[in-house]
Amino acid sequence: MPTITKSTINYDKRDLSDKTLLKLYYNMLKPRLIEEKMLILLRQGKISKWFSGIGQEAIAVGVTMALKPNEYILPMHRNLGVFTTREIPLHRLFCQWQGKASGFTKGRDRSFHFGTQDYNIVGMISHLGPQLGVADGIALANLLKKNGQVTAVFTGEGGTSEGDFHEALNVAAVWQLPVIFCVENNGYGLSTPTSEQYRCKHLADRGKGYGIESFILDGNNVIETYTKLKKLSESIRKRPRPILIEFKTFRRRGHEEASGTKYVPKELMEEWEAKDPIENYRSFLFSKKILTQEIDEKYTTEIKADIDRSLESAYAEEDIKPNETEELNDVYKPVEYQEVKPNEITEELRLVDAVSQGLRQSMEKHKDLVIMGQDIAEYGGVFKITEGFINQFGKDRVRNTPICESAIVEAGMGLSIAGMKAVVEMQFSDFVTSGFNPIINYLAKSYYRWHQQADVVIRMPCGAGVGAGPFHSQTNEAWFTKTPGLKVVYPAFPYDAKGLLATAINDPNPVMFFEHKALYRSIRQEVPTDYYTIPFGKARKVKEGHDVSIITYGAGVHWAVEVLQNNPEISADLVDLRTLQPLDKETILNSVKKTGKVLLLQEDSGFGGISSDISAIIMEECFEYLDAPVKRVASMETPIPFAVQLEKQYLGKSKLGQALKDLVAY
Structure with missing residues (x-):
């Protein structure tokens, strides 16, 4: 004592x-x-x-x-x-x-x-x-x-x-x-x-x-x-x-x-x-x-x-015995996909309308869902995705935020801990850098570390082609496909955008949801009017062919469609990945095995992009089926320029046609 x-x-x-x-x-x-x-x-x-x-x-x-x-x-x-x-x-x-x-x-x-x-x-x-x-x-x-x-x-x-x-x-x-x-x-x-x-x-x-x-x-x-x-x-x-x-x-x-x-x-x-x-x-x-x-x-x-x-x-107590399967299974919270089939009544929607409609219907379905972002309430967001939401759901659930991406991502995590759901809108995907730390180190790792789900969807208008310059044009999916614990979704069509957004909000894991702003008002499609879901990890065949496989996503899908329309002699399998994590390896490999040639297309600059990893997967698992080297087409290794002629030069779209012809002729 x-x-x-x-x-x-x-x-x-x-x-x-x-x-x-x-x-x-x-x-x-x-x-x-x-x-x-x-x-x-x-x-x-x-x-x-x-x-x-x-x-x-x-x-x-x-x-x-x-x-x-x-x-x-x-x-x-x-x-x-x-x-x-x-x-x-x-x-x-x-x-x-x-x-x-x-x-x-x-x-x-x-x-x-x-x-x-x-x-x-x-x-x-x-x-x-x-x-x-x-x-x-x-x-x-x-x-x-x-x-x-x-x-x-x-x-x-x-x-x-x-x-x-x-x-x-x-x-x-x-x-x-x-x-x-x-x-x-x-x-x-x-x-x-x-x-x-x-x-x-x-x-x-x-x-x-x-x-x-x-x-x-x-x-x-x-x-x-x-x-x-x-x-x-x-x-x-x-x-x-x-x-x-x-x-x-x-x-x-x-x-x-x-x-x-x-x-x-x-x-x-x-x-x-x-x-x-x-x-x-x-x-x-x-x-x-x-x-x-x-x-x-x-x-x-x-x-x-x-x-x-x-x-x-x-x-x-015995020391932990390493179990590779258990480790991999604990990166994401297990989720049983809830299929909701689309109704037969459709209406023509732009991609921006499909995202808005899907978000609205998820707000109606999930009474505990809160959406947060800059200027999303009375103003309806810079792209008008949430226009009118405040009248239907109120300011408690449709929340304008100060300019503080990090704190809002963290607040989404807090809502999840408290048993609610959150959708966070980045005004532009470029601004996600200001919330990078909590996404990478908190949301992505929480379930693996202590089985706490991060029920947060981060919506990100992205991409070039609209003359927005270096800070409003990036498509930065590779930052997140690299990070275990995150799911990454990147639709190219209104139908997919609506259904995949519903699935993303249902999923208890953190989802990075990319929406290409150049496609918002340029792509139209017949879309079911009611709520429906689309499973993650399932690519879509946009075209069937036998000469070559084109594997892409986002705006790249529409670039490929245009090039194939201008070159009808090329018979191509066109695969729209739709989700990058989880990745539909089966569809990729089956297509490559069928055609023997593959072109990987991404809007992002080439080095370190997801196409590099897909190329490695193909080389490791399909090498004996290949009749030509794997070809990657991407944008220039520069920041994204503002002037239209510089941006056009920057984008990989300008290189796609010749690259595809060279590959088919190999």
């Missing part, structure tokens, strides 16, 4: 019961004792890495106890107290840290990079910022459901420099979302002191710029943290709004243990060691005769026994 000294923190027990005061102490003591054990195991090589929260326990515990168990918390590395206060079995936590199957990620991720719906906890990713926007999405779901729930999300002072922080605060303020942003200002971002991270005196001051209430709390005072958070959360449940809280605290160990703390002045470390949240609180409880030595020893013995018992069971 340590020596009891006078507390250096001023506590005010207010009207808290002794039971609550002791519970606060127990809940802080538990993560501290676990951490002390983990540091020993780290030195013994029994865990690979540790991010210590020693000295910051009061924040995690106070916030978690202030919220209801069914309210979501999004913690970070130093918030072990969130997990233990929510009473996650230590066996599972220890298995997680040792990469065992009984952890939360099947050995696929480490430390606190996991979430669990069973305990309403959503863990972080290493990029820090995205979880703030995800919290917005969960809070939005709470707001729409009118369930009176609060969401709390953590970040450090270092994370407040990321764009995601500012985007998330702005969105929360504009939409008045019931979310508490908890900033743990612990003095250092790895080795960078706060003086080199920001210029404002207090991070809480940033809330003023977004019209958000903000507070500064002593992060080492568990009573202040708990009582203030309890009061604020009760207020937010009645009057939904965001609040920013800066917790003043200190990181007394390295960013992670290997980093050490040599860069921290000794006197600063000693100052904060004297403010230890557990030692000071223990002294306070003893002074008020609320905690006794007997109770303290009982708590310590009980927690240590749980730690030892849980460690023993975690050690006893």
Whole structure:
């Protein structure tokens, strides 16, 4: 039992019961004792890495106890107290840290990079910022459901420099979302002191710029943290709004243990060691005769026994045996395709109309579907896809957004976590770069990591041919076909666009849905009037032939149709892929085996495009059937120019006719 000294923190027990005061102490003591054990195991090589929260326990515990168990918390590395206060079995936590199957990620991720719906906890990713926007999405779901729930999300002072922080605060303020942003200002971002991270005196001051209430709390005072958070959360449940809280605290160990703390002045470390949240609180409880030595020893013995018992069971669990099939099957959430056959009544629609009609009918079918994007509400979107939607579905479900692609993608993820569906419209596919991080690192990996679906469709008007220049003309599907966990859809016809969009929205996995804007109003087709679906991974034969196979998608299909019309002597199999992930390998290979020659056509520039991978597949699986080398036709290796004559030169369409003739004559 340590020596009891006078507390250096001023506590005010207010009207808290002794039971609550002791519970606060127990809940802080538990993560501290676990951490002390983990540091020993780290030195013994029994865990690979540790991010210590020693000295910051009061924040995690106070916030978690202030919220209801069914309210979501999004913690970070130093918030072990969130997990233990929510009473996650230590066996599972220890298995997680040792990469065992009984952890939360099947050995696929480490430390606190996991979430669990069973305990309403959503863990972080290493990029820090995205979880703030995800919290917005969960809070939005709470707001729409009118369930009176609060969401709390953590970040450090270092994370407040990321764009995601500012985007998330702005969105929360504009939409008045019931979310508490908890900033743990612990003095250092790895080795960078706060003086080199920001210029404002207090991070809480940033809330003023977004019209958000903000507070500064002593992060080492568990009573202040708990009582203030309890009061604020009760207020937010009645009057939904965001609040920013800066917790003043200190990181007394390295960013992670290997980093050490040599860069921290000794006197600063000693100052904060004297403010230890557990030692000071223990002294306070003893002074008020609320905690006794007997109770303290009982708590310590009980927690240590749980730690030892849980460690023993975690050690006893067998190491994960790699299973290639299981790994591949867990990249996407399994989905049983729901076929809805088209009705016989049709009407001639442009591609833009088909997308709009399909989206409208999905909104009617899925009452929990929310669409978000810039200018999509009253204005109807720059391409008028959502024109009139606000009158039918209201502003709750058809939401104008600030210009913050990253936060809106993250909000879509949050809606999914909360059991809803989201469609996010990028005004142009080029702008998806501003939301690249959450798409690639959050949406694509969540199911593989901890079996959390990302029920988000991202619609992207794309492509050249309209003189829009380098920033409004890209067709960037290759960025996403490269990323396991994403599905990529790229229709060329109105019929396909409508049916595939319905399937995309039904699918619980993240779908990148490309819509070629040059085709929006130039391609017409008879389209069934009612709701229907088209399966992913099924290409369509546009033409049957025997001389050559043309494999393409999007605008390339129409380029090929035009070239074949101008060269009727060429008999070609024209395959429209429709979906790029999943890819219909069977149709591709069967066509190549039949014709013996193949031309792969894409609008994107050639190097690193999906045609390169299809070419490799054909060479590996159809080499003996080929009568000529695989031919790829693509656009120039330049950004997309504005002037019409330069754009025409850029596009692969100008090279298609001669390339096809040369291949047939080979």
